[in-house]
Amino acid sequence: MHVTALLALWAAGSSAAGIQPLASRETEERHDWAFSPPHYPSPWMNPTAVGWEVAYAKAKAFVSQLTLMEKVNLTTGVGTAQYLALDFAAYADGPLGIRFGDYSSAFPSGQTVAATFDRQLLYQRGRAMGAEAKGKGVSVLLGPVAGPIGRMPTGGRNWEGFSPDPYLTGVGMAETIKGIQDEGVIACAKHFIANEQEHFRQVGEANGYGYNITETLSSNIDDKTMHELYLWPFVDATMNGLLKGELGFQGFVLSDWQAQHGGVSTALAGLDMSMPGDTRFNTGFSFWGTNLTVAVLNGTVPQYRVDDMAMRIMAAYFKVGMTLDQPPINMNSWTKDTFGYRHFYAQEGYERVNWHIDVQDDHGDLIREIGAKATVLLKNEGALPLKKPRFLAVIGEDAAPNPLGPNGCPDRGCNEGTLAQSWGSGTADFPYLVSPYEALALQARQDHTRFEAVLDNYATSQIESLVSQEDVTAVVFVNANSGEGYISVDGNEGDRNNLTLWGSGDELIKNVSSLCSNTIVVIHSVGPTLVTDWYDSPNVTAILWAGVPGQESGNSITDVLYGRVNPAGRTPFSWAAKREDYGADVMYEPNNDIPQQDFTEGVHIDYRYIDSNNITPIFEYGFGLSYTTFSYSDIRVEKIAAPAYEPTTGQTNPAPTFGNFSTDLSDYQFPDSLIRRIPGYIYPYLNVTDAEAATADPYYGLAPEEWLPPHAAEDAPQPLHPAGPDASQQPGGNAGLFDDLYTVTARITNTGNVVGDEVPQLYVSLGGPEDPPRVLRGFDRLNVAPGQTVVFAATLTRRDLSNWDTAYQDWVVTEHPKTVYVGPSSRKLPLSATLA
Numbered sequence: 001m002h003v004t005a006l007l008a009l010w011a012a013g014s015s016a017a018g019i020q021p022l023a024s025r026e027t028e029e030r031h032d033w034a035f036s037p038p039h040y041p042s043p044w045m046n047p048t049a050v051g052w053e054v055a056y057a058k059a060k061a062f063v064s065q066l067t068l069m070e071k072v073n074l075t076t077g078v079g080t081a082q083y084l085a086l087d088f089a090a091y092a093d094g095p096l097g098i099r100f101g102d103y104s105s106a107f108p109s110g111q112t113v114a115a116t117f118d119r120q121l122l123y124q125r126g127r128a129m130g131a132e133a134k135g136k137g138v139s140v141l142l143g144p145v146a147g148p149i150g151r152m153p154t155g156g157r158n159w160e161g162f163s164p165d166p167y168l169t170g171v172g173m174a175e176t177i178k179g180i181q182d183e184g185v186i187a188c189a190k191h192f193i194a195n196e197q198e199h200f201r202q203v204g205e206a207n208g209y210g211y212n213i214t215e216t217l218s219s220n221i222d223d224k225t226m227h228e229l230y231l232w233p234f235v236d237a238t239m240n241g242l243l244k245g246e247l248g249f250q251g252f253v254l255s256d257w258q259a260q261h262g263g264v265s266t267a268l269a270g271l272d273m274s275m276p277g278d279t280r281f282n283t284g285f286s287f288w289g290t291n292l293t294v295a296v297l298n299g300t301v302p303q304y305r306v307d308d309m310a311m312r313i314m315a316a317y318f319k320v321g322m323t324l325d326q327p328p329i330n331m332n333s334w335t336k337d338t339f340g341y342r343h344f345y346a347q348e349g350y351e352r353v354n355w356h357i358d359v360q361d362d363h364g365d366l367i368r369e370i371g372a373k374a375t376v377l378l379k380n381e382g383a384l385p386l387k388k389p390r391f392l393a394v395i396g397e398d399a400a401p402n403p404l405g406p407n408g409c410p411d412r413g414c415n416e417g418t419l420a421q422s423w424g425s426g427t428a429d430f431p432y433l434v435s436p437y438e439a440l441a442l443q444a445r446q447d448h449t450r451f452e453a454v455l456d457n458y459a460t461s462q463i464e465s466l467v468s469q470e471d472v473t474a475v476v477f478v479n480a481n482s483g484e485g486y487i488s489v490d491g492n493e494g495d496r497n498n499l500t501l502w503g504s505g506d507e508l509i510k511n512v513s514s515l516c517s518n519t520i521v522v523i524h525s526v527g528p529t530l531v532t533d534w535y536d537s538p539n540v541t542a543i544l545w546a547g548v549p550g551q552e553s554g555n556s557i558t559d560v561l562y563g564r565v566n567p568a569g570r571t572p573f574s575w576a577a578k579r580e581d582y583g584a585d586v587m588y589e590p591n592n593d594i595p596q597q598d599f600t601e602g603v604h605i606d607y608r609y610i611d612s613n614n615i616t617p618i619f620e621y622g623f624g625l626s627y628t629t630f631s632y633s634d635i636r637v638e639k640i641a642a643p644a645y646e647p648t649t650g651q652t653n654p655a656p657t658f659g660n661f662s663t664d665l666s667d668y669q670f671p672d673s674l675i676r677r678i679p680g681y682i683y684p685y686l687n688v689t690d691a692e693a694a695t696a697d698p699y700y701g702l703a704p705e706e707w708l709p710p711h712a713a714e715d716a717p718q719p720l721h722p723a724g725p726d727a728s729q730q731p732g733g734n735a736g737l738f739d740d741l742y743t744v745t746a747r748i749t750n751t752g753n754v755v756g757d758e759v760p761q762l763y764v765s766l767g768g769p770e771d772p773p774r775v776l777r778g779f780d781r782l783n784v785a786p787g788q789t790v791v792f793a794a795t796l797t798r799r800d801l802s803n804w805d806t807a808y809q810d811w812v813v814t815e816h817p818k819t820v821y822v823g824p825s826s827r828k829l830p831l832s833a834t835l836a
């Protein structure tokens with residue numbers, strides 16, 4: 001399960017950073033900058049928002065006819081183990097395929113597909129995942145991921161997202177969401193927001209590894225950093241999505257599993273759906289359900305807020321093309337058996353629960369293509385591509401199948417055999433897994449290559465006698481893994497403990513390369529590792545990073561090693577010489593009863609930190625080689641006439657309501673004559689006609705003015721946010737932010753002998769004293785034949801050239817001089833021009 005404490009904190013009242021009471025005076029002062037003002041009332045939907053009109057018209061027709069309890073039913077999951085949120089809508093993890101699915105695919109991780117720098121592949125992967133979810137009857141797929149973005153390289157779940165660069169992550173979010181939703185499945189952009197490490201994300205888990213904290217970690221972020229870094233990709237998510245006000249988000253916000261910590265407070269703070277519905281797993285009680293029904297009846301939560309929840313949920317549902325007669329889910333997460341309990345916790349409703357529908361289609365081909373096109377060639381001293389080598393020695397456990405089977409470790413919670421998927425709730429069961437050993441052995445037999453493999457990192461004498469023979473090409477497979485904090489692997493509580501390779505991988509490489517002058521290294525990993533000790537050895541003739549590529553792993557890497565795919569993947573993070581070069585790091589020891597994580601580095605993470613501090617990385621952000629070479633020339637900048645930026649003014653309509661409700665509590669009693677109660681199931685009904693007794697809420701009856709924030713239940717028209725959309729604009733922000741201001745073009749020539757893809761990147765220097773030297777603001781992946789010249793073109797919007805102004809609370813293009821750079825990586829930028 002995945003839980004975002006931050007969502008709960010956000011829902012509990014802070015509009016941006018998660019703010020918690022502070023334990024000491026000392027920290028209080030340091031946190032002045034971390035507070036963002038609470039935002040009440042929760043912005044209600046705009047039924048005429050551009051692009052949402054039809055969906056909201058359908059939602060209105062539906063929601064207006066519902067009773068209060070039917071609305072509450074829409075907003076509250078039915079409990080942990082029932083699987084369905086609503087009778088007609090099922091939810092499934094996750095960001096790289098269907099968790100616990102059978103006959104479904106295990107796609108490359110988000111971070112891996114990001115390395116393709118290929119919008120089309122990002123889209124196609126989303127679309128294929130959407131098609132598989134649809135085929136299983138899933139209505140909401142819980143992905144993609146922009147939080148964590150990757151503040152710290154050891155963060156356990158970075159691989160689920162795309163890249164520590166917000167621009168690339170934004171593109172990844174937008175393309176994936178488009179793909180999923182084009183198949184008629186709702187995508188869930190997560191985790192909102194600043195969920196950057198696994199340590200201290202859950203109180204119980206922290207107790208498990210020896211720390212007594214009273215609340216989960218608080219991420220303290222200043223307003224500028226929030227906008228320019230962490231919120232940025234969620235803006236792109238909205239373009240298909242601080243959220244409802246400023247971005248004009250029209251979808252719904254759901255709580256992560258066990259992340260909701262209050263009832264009335266979360267409703268008023270903007271939560272729209274309580275998942276999985278119970279207070280804690282399988283308690284049978286809910287912060288909403290009965291409590292939400294009563295909160296409306298006793299006047300604490302206004303009707304409009306529940307109507308807004310129901311409208312947002314149903315509008316999203318209709319927006320992706322779903323109808324009220326969707327086929328039900330045909331799989332069950334809790335068992336692979338054909339027959340089982342519909343209500344797993346209660347062990348009730350024994351029936352057919354799995355139809356074992358094969359939804360894979362030809363997605364294996366796409367997975368193989370992405371795996372190969374994502375592979376980053378970090379070094380190549382002429383060793384690659386392989387051409388029928390005489391003698392190939394494959395070394396390392398990371399080339400091998402997992403002896404326990406590809407799904408032998410629940411939620412992939414181990415590090416056995418080749419790393420093709422990391423661990424946690426963001427995983428999918430493999431339908432099969434092509435190991436590198438298997439694919440390379442097949443290739444060798446076809447080529448009449450002598451082929452031997454030693455798949456045990458510690459079989460030192462066998463390895464040494466093999467790789468010291470004449471004519472040998474050694475390919476050493478190594479890895480580094482991480483995952484979600486509820487599983488600990490080799491003492492790594494989700495987050496990695498270090499940046500070195502697992503299984504003595506660095507020593508293995510050093511041992512092999514001390515004996516073999518043609519040592520090729522393949523790294524499967526969830527982020528950077530420290531290659532400092534061996535990368536420049538003359539005997540290490542090639543280095544490839546292959547990410548966590550999914551089920552076709554072996555085929556993908558073989559395609560690259562043998563040149564069937566000319567590599568063009570670009571590293572979506574930096575490879576620094578030492579851990580400190582990244583700046584921010586995971587907090588492994590709590591600094592407080594409620595751990596306080598200060599994001600003091602601001603926007604300076606990964607390459608932005610490295611560049612700002614004049615550190616030389618080993619392989620810079622965006623770097624990757626090819627089997628051919630390219631030259632860059634002729635940068636041109638064209639200014640586009642755009643209207644001046646107009647901050648949005650005016651007001652919303654008053655909060656609308658849809659339908660009415662009875663205030664007679666006897667209309668809300670549990671219909672025992674009609675429904676048999678299922679233990680653990682969450683219902684909207686009351687047991688008794690006494691409201692307080694029905695909720696059993698120990699704090700029942702506190703007057704709202706004693707504890708609720710001012711304006712929390714106000715329904716009068718509210719001012720529109722200057723940076724937000726007005727009634728005629730699309731969600732995502734003020735339309736002026738998306739005006740095109742410049743077109744930048746450059747010519748790229750393939751100066752080598754083979755056809756290849758090139759990934760030109762456009763960086764902008766925003767010029768201010770607090771700005772990183774350069775930030776990514778454009779890229780493309782272009783296929784170029786030998787001798788051919790192509791034109792790279794990128795458009796810069798006002799948003800791309802703006803900074804967040806904390807005083808104005810709006811985006812501004814500052815007076816600082818701005819420069820654009822174009823080149824093949826963040827540090828190889830042969831072309832530049834200033835912006836007029």
Ligand SMILES: *[C@@H]1O[C@H](CO)[C@@H](O)[C@H](O)[C@H]1NC(C)=O
Nearest residue numbers: 069070073078086087675684
């Ligand atoms: C609420 O949903 C449950 C099943 O999830 C159903 O049994 C019940 O009838 C619904 N109640 C109302 C009022 O819609």
Ligand SMILES: *[C@@H]1O[C@H](CO)[C@@H](O)[C@H](O)[C@H]1NC(C)=O
Nearest residue numbers: 207210211212213214215593
């Ligand atoms: C944890 O800390 C709380 C509050 O300081 C205290 O009440 C509790 O006894 C502690 N629990 C353990 C297991 O130390």
Ligand SMILES: *[C@@H]1O[C@H](CO)[C@@H](O)[C@H](O)[C@H]1NC(C)=O
Nearest residue numbers: 285286287290291695696697
């Ligand atoms: C109502 O919410 C409170 C916590 O606020 C919880 O203790 C109680 O069990 C809930 N009631 C029901 C019926 O779920």
Ligand SMILES: *[C@@H]1O[C@H](CO)[C@@H](O)[C@H](O)[C@H]1NC(C)=O
Nearest residue numbers: 490497498500501502503504
């Ligand atoms: C880093 O962590 C991995 C995985 O737990 C472990 O195998 C390795 O020995 C650690 N490296 C160092 C230098 O401690």
Ligand SMILES: *[C@@H]1O[C@H](CO)[C@@H](O)[C@H](O)[C@H]1NC(C)=O
Nearest residue numbers: 457458460504505507508511
């Ligand atoms: C590397 O070689 C040394 C010396 O032979 C040996 O002790 C060590 O176990 C080897 N380590 C690996 C991982 O191969």
Ligand SMILES: *[C@@H]1O[C@H](CO)[C@@H](O)[C@H](O)[C@H]1NC(C)=O
Nearest residue numbers: 513514515516517537538539
């Ligand atoms: C490279 O390999 C050769 C064996 O082919 C060995 O003699 C030499 O010491 C190695 N060089 C390094 C720097 O490891």
Ligand SMILES: *[C@@H]1O[C@H](CO)[C@@H](O)[C@H](O)[C@H]1NC(C)=O
Nearest residue numbers: 064659660661662663664667
């Ligand atoms: C709700 O509205 C309907 C249609 O206008 C009306 O028939 C019904 O009596 C109303 N119910 C209540 C409880 O006000």
Ligand SMILES: *[C@@H]1O[C@H](CO)[C@@H](O)[C@H](O)[C@H]1NC(C)=O
Nearest residue numbers: 284677686687693694695696
């Ligand atoms: C309501 O009644 C059911 C059935 O007796 C019981 O399981 C549940 O705990 C009751 N809820 C409350 C809040 O008392």
Ligand SMILES: *[C@@H]1O[C@H](CO)[C@@H](O)[C@H](O)[C@H]1NC(C)=O
Nearest residue numbers: 291294295298695700701702
């Ligand atoms: C109204 O109901 C909610 C939900 O049970 C409860 O938390 C709150 O204390 C109640 N407020 C009043 C004023 O009765």
